[in-house]
Amino acid sequence: MYGSLTLAATALAQPLPLRLGTGGAAEEQLWLMQAKPDVGPEQGKAYTLDVTRFPGTDKRFQAFEAGALDLATASANAAMLAASEGAQFKIIASLSRESTQGFSTKYFVKQDSPVKTVKDLKGKTIGVNNLNSSSHLWAKMVLEKNGLNPDRDVTFTPVSFPAQGEALRSGKIDVGAFPQPFATAEEMKGGVRTLFTSKDGVPFDEELMVVIASPAVLASKPAAVKAFLGDLVASTRYYNGNPKPARQALIDGKQVRISPDIYLPMADYYRDPSARVDVKALGQMQDLLVAKGFQRKAVDLATLVDLSYLPAK
Template sequence: MTIPALAVVLVGAVTAGCGASGDSGGGPADGKGLEKTRITVGTMPVADTAALQIAIRKGFFKAEGLTVRTTTLSGGAESVGRLRAGAIDVSFGNYVSYFLAHANKALDLRIVSDGFQSAPGTHAVLVPKDSPVSSLKDLEGKKIGVNTKRNISALLVQKAGKAEGAVFDDDKDFVEIDMPNMGTALESGSVDAVQAVEPFVTAIEKSGAGRVVADLGKPPTAGFPIAGYASTAAFTEKNPKTVAAFQRAMSRAQRQAGNRSNVVAALPDYTKITTEEAAQLRLGGYPVALDPARLRRVVELMREFGYVKQEIDVEPLLVRTAP
């Protein structure tokens, strides 16, 4: 199987409008009372965003009176930039990029929904199949591809590497590569390793382009909070009913994503992989509610590796509305 056969290509724009199914919703189907009934949401072509697609697929946004258009982003840095520019209303992104932007005053952000947490196999470091590398320690001083520097990818590698006595410099040891191009980068030898997520981990393994040398979904980074959905403080303050409607739809979808079959069914809707291929993927968790205690774990790890020096108070950044 070739990499393109499993490569994920997000549909350019998806609009909520399918009939709802599953648990009941709580919002007006006509959007009456919402400050804004059409919103643009930034997303990424990864299994982490399956709940968003479930909400679209099952009409959860429509039940809340929302029409959602999605646009594809390359990573957390682009998410921050496009939120700041007002090009998107809500965006999926990793917590490291979000908290770093907040600490650097690059964006006055608010987290409106949790998204994904790691599990065994969901995040991994891969090397070419014939590479002599057998551990993260062997990768010291070598080039590791990540989708964005100084984000969750590099941080997980640094933490797992530390457990093996390896030290990685964020500026010198990591290079940026879009997720769909990681298998090609391994085959060309432009990098010594990549930090990939599902479905790209499985794609690279199946194609023969690489093998897993470190599973970042296991200790010391097991069950790590990976990403969520954020907006700006200005948007959430101006559109509280719209944000609450988005949250209700996502809460329903996150709950349904806890059933593996719902995720497997949704993946072919916004990717080019088949249901059979989707069934092979390793999936993580889709938390239903925002939990400041969980997210403080991200801040603690960021401070451990010098991403930020100051403490970040997570609680005020979370938008939690009543059902």
């Protein structure tokens, strides 16, 4: 009897595995939890992370919907679109924002490009990471503001963020979308210039990257999810307060493969230290997504967003 109780207690004390899918931009505090696990006290005790990095949002969502992931990162816009189409998940945390308080995604042309203004883009090709993505929406908004029809006057082509620089320099695209750290990397190489930014398209602050969770993991491992988010908040605060040591840890841990000369001093996105989602900003973006035809119908954000797993303020 005693042995059975000991085995049961030992089993209960084992950290629970969480399968996490990540991407390639604006998620540094999550990557830091791999490169510097001691940034949060609960990893290895309450939970463990099994992390898979995906080059694009589409493959990540496919794996998530197939049940291969418990948690995943997603652009806020893609998350709302997927939820409106029936995907089942909760948005449980914010990672980064496109904000006037930090870096905003840049759209580059080559330095010697004949494209001098947005109006010169008629007949040109614009690279975006995915169709119906945030980078697609921002570009469409800028085109409309400058009198162009984004459905007729330009061609949008999907190019992953890491491949945008080569696509631009080789002439496969005339304009590329560059989040960090790709924007700074291309600027340091030279030969590119900014044509517009995301905030020229959407002037208000908006959620950029969020964390989503499956209903199954929230039901079966709530304590592990809470512990994970507590560590995420700790990692965010460490990253915000110690950007250069945090970025060096990412380089040393091979989470980022960019020269320290580029990566350490780069301008960065705003990251809420509490990791709480700005639901009002989500509502503004959703109104725009629906109005522009990116999203067929609105989703109830009060149901979609669940911040109860985050540490109390």
